[in-house]
Every structure is written in C-alpha cells, then in structure tokens.
Amino acid sequence: MKPADVEQQSLYERLGGTKGIHDLVDEIVEAHMSNPVIKARFLPYKDKPDQLIQIKKHVVDFFDAGSGGPAVYTGRDMPTTHRGMNINEAEYMATIDDILKVLTEHGIDEDTRKDVLAILYSLKEGILRQ
Numbered sequence: 001m002k003p004a005d006v007e008q009q010s011l012y013e014r015l016g017g018t019k020g021i022h023d024l025v026d027e028i029v030e031a032h033m034s035n036p037v038i039k040a041r042f043l044p045y046k047d048k049p050d051q052l053i054q055i056k057k058h059v060v061d062f063f064d065a066g067s068g069g070p071a072v073y074t075g076r077d078m079p080t081t082h083r084g085m086n087i088n089e090a091e092y093m094a095t096i097d098d099i100l101k102v103l104t105e106h107g108i109d110e111d112t113r114k115d116v117l118a119i120l121y122s123l124k125e126g127i128l129r130q
C-alpha cells in the first residue's frame with residue numbers, strides 16, 4: 001500500500017477496526033495483569049469475570065469511538081472512572097508502555113502508534129491523581 005493510501009485510512013481502520021481493537025484490548029489487559037508496576041490494580045478483576053467483560057467492552061468502545069469507529073461509548077468519563085485510584089506517573093507510563101508494546105507486536109506501524117500515544121497523552125490530566 002502506498003503512503004498516501006495509509007494516510008487516508010482513519011485511525012480506526014489502521015487499528016484493524018472493531019475486531020482489531022477488541023484483540024488489542026484483550027492483550028493489553030493481559031499485559032497489565034503481568035506488569036509489576038500495575039498488576040495489583042488489575043488482578044482483582046480475574047475474580048470478577050462479569051465486571052471484567054464489561055470494563056473491556058467499555059475500553060474497546062472508547063478506542064473504537066475515539067479513533068473514528070462506529071461504536072458509542074457508554075462508560076464513564078476518565079476522571080470519574082479513575083476517581084479514588086490516585087494513579088501516579090509511573091503507573092500511567094506503565095499502561096502506555098504496555099499499550100505500545102502490544103501495538104508493535106500486532107504490526108501496527110510507527111505513525112499509527114504515535115497517533116495513539118498522542119491521544120493517550122492528551123487524557124493524562126483526567127487520569128492522574130484523581
């Protein structure tokens with residue numbers, strides 16, 4: 001595919017559409033559960049499978065809608081979601097590292113990874129120390 005064609009694809013398309021985003025989120029959550037910096041935040045959901053399915057659905061819809069896909073996000077906004085967690089910078093970086101690692105493993109190109117990174121960074125103030 002020529003570079004001009006790549007540029008014309010929406011971020012949603014470049015992430016593989018709804019199926020691609022679903023697969024990415026599955027692996028990102030797995031990565032969070034084995035990342036020493038943040039696993040304590042996520043491992044408890046292994047004992048609450050129904051809740052985990054619901055959260056994953058919201059995260060998939062969040063990325064779908066936020067990248068130009070058809071989904072409607074019905075989860076909470078970022079400050080409300082993360083309120084009371086008091087997330088610090090190291091934890092924030094750990095989630096971003098996991099996300100970028102999984103995108104790379106899925107063959108997502110560097111420009112697309114940078115687009116995702118820019119979106120994640122723009123959400124920082126609403127997630128840190130809520």
Ligand code: HEM
Nearest residue numbers: 038041055058059062075076081087091092095096120127
């Ligand atoms: C990198 C940017 C982040 C984004 C875009 C993001 C996005 C989301 C979304 C969309 C949800 C689902 C909300 C809902 O179900 O209503 C969620 C839930 C959650 N996030 Fe984040 N998040 C981010 C960073 C973090 C970080 C750094 C942590 C902690 C290390 C974290 C911990 C959690 C937890 C524990 C939940 C489940 C909350 C619950 O019990 O409902 N997130 N996040």
